[in-house]
Amino acid sequence: MNSLTKDNNNNPRYLAVKTLERISDGAYSNLQINNVIDSTKMSEKDTRLFTNIVYGVIQHRLTFEYYVSKLVKHPGKLQNWVKELLYTAIYQMIYLDKVPNRAIFDESIKIAKFRGHDGIRRLVTGVLHKIDRDGLPQITGMNAIEKQSIEASVPVWIIKQLNNQVGKAKTESILKSINQPANQSIRINIKKIEKKALVKELERIGFTVRDSEVAADALVLKDGVAAHTALFKEGFYTIQDESAMLPVQSMDIDGDDYILDTCAAPGGKTTQIAEHLTTGLVVALDLHENKLHKIMENAERMGVSENVEVHACDARKVGDIYEDNVFDKILVDAPCSGLGLIRRKPEIRYEKSLEDVEELAVVQGGILDSVATKVKVGGQIVYSTCTILNQENSKNVKDFLEKHPEFEEIKVKTDLNLQADRREDYLKIFPDDYGSDGFFIAGFKKVR
Template structure:
């Protein structure tokens, strides 16, 4: 990662750098965070603090901005200075065990190291004023939609859609979970060892983990970073949320199946399918060559190269590439808004629009339709997304079934974030009854 603050290797300095790049470059926080954790030699405690500051500052962004606004008024600030102030307020308000003096001292040092004396004075003045005065109380906002929006840091349009689809009580339950730190979940490749054996080995190596209440092949890592484990390096573990692991389970993959993963990158579900094959093969498509390479690298790490054929291809052109009825099972893990991942990728909520989601629905329907000639009679077509919006889930399936009466719905499942403390996910399995 090209460093903006090349000489600043402090935890808080790194957090400000990541937060600035997320905002300025539309980068993903989880990817930047992983890059920094691999490049910097931080203690386990500092790794945890860095993760907490980055995710927390993004998750609570609208609340933090509401608190900061009266202290900077309309003053223009450099992007990294703005992120520095938001991160400092997050620490002051949400990290009870960190002394306020330490937060102020370190924030002022970052301003001094990376800016001029005027920036240092500005940051010092704002932070001292915040400590002296009461922050504005968002629970006193009169408009109910705006109040929920600021309190839970969710844009009003998205909040209104959740209210329309789920009602007040369920929406509030969802809101109360989406700003919690995401679990570090891994899936165990069952062809290498059982979930119980993986748990035992991880704990012997100093990790703390629990069985997933949602997926029998998943573990929740409570202490330690799984990427640094022997099991991950040997290919026995794959980073995959427990809700996502449910998708392949619902496909009922058989050992000899020919399977198509139409939108495969980075390959988590491809690897899960391969884990269940013996003589079968999973063909993994992605439109970007660098992502195809990533699938191949992940398959090689897990020892699945012989069972995975990764191809650079737009899934909508697959019918021109493969003969009709080529596949026993097809998975369309469709491009979506990703709203179910707001804990893991909290910046997503600020980047999406209602118009963009309506456009996604047409893409999703088009992808499903392009798979129709490729699935065998009696075969399964599975649709999944990592969103919790019905416009991308139930409505897409309903529209597809209306357009393609040769398919019947076998099962449908929505996992909301508050139900298992996991990512939000949707999956539907369809059977092709006739050509």
């Protein structure tokens, strides 16, 4: 175990507290975590512990805030880093079976002493010993939704929306599933390698590999980091959630199609489209010019750059650039609140509000309206989001069909025929359905 030195550069618990302070000030968790991993010399084991603690505390933040509010006399007066330190200790005590409480206490008290003064050391020691002696405080004295919110660490407004839209039992099941670890899934580059051969290679270098229940070209990996292999660098696969593979699957692409991908960065779906093209082209747009290089980098790594063109453009203004009726297919993988990614990006739940959801729905509707004239008669638009609330999903489908009688909704098909007996044409995947991200996909055909 690391002991605290003056710079603490390699101590996973100390770094976790610092990283959590930055994230609670608004920094992105994945960027902060990657920065710390890249700029320090932690062992693989300590890197895993560091990442685990940071994500774990973010996932359970509301629960831990509640506990600390009951365990100290003046929670409002605690400095941020002391709160984060207590949360990291509580997380380890509850969720990390292999770490003995004694080690958690010693390390946490050392950090308290190093960063604070004797009073803080005494406070941290007192809180941890109280938990050890009496257990964690009961979550009581509030209504059922507030209790659910604290237990699952999900804001009340999200629970209320879900209760109204999918019912209490489904909401409960979603809440239970979102604090589980996310799957590590990859999409096979069908232009470069067959599934059987890739599985063999991955197993040879130590991965445990299984088929996905969601997407035929996906594999779910354990026991290694998919982004660190030569196979990844050489473009034999890319890292993508299983549900995120479904919008392109539903597009039924022909090799010579001319396709518009309106919200394309970092290019997960652009490269998937390009893998199906021979002489065809996918035009990938994104509002942010500085993100375009990511799309091309991915296309080059995957060996499909000849079939990809990129432009910076607000998708609500495609009318200024493209003629009407030119594209065979259009993908609108819209900017959204991302609530379907709650497992992979745990802080999303605290950052988004109902107002954001409503504002994003207006942007999404604007993009759909703007691309409607650009697809050929007989062509298709696929609309997708990685969120699970109706405002950004089925409501947009309904509004689009009302405004655009020249389109008909078509049933979304997937390679593995998911939810084949559903009543709706669109496909909704919730995070508890298969353990993949929540996603929404709808398809429209231009009939006149």
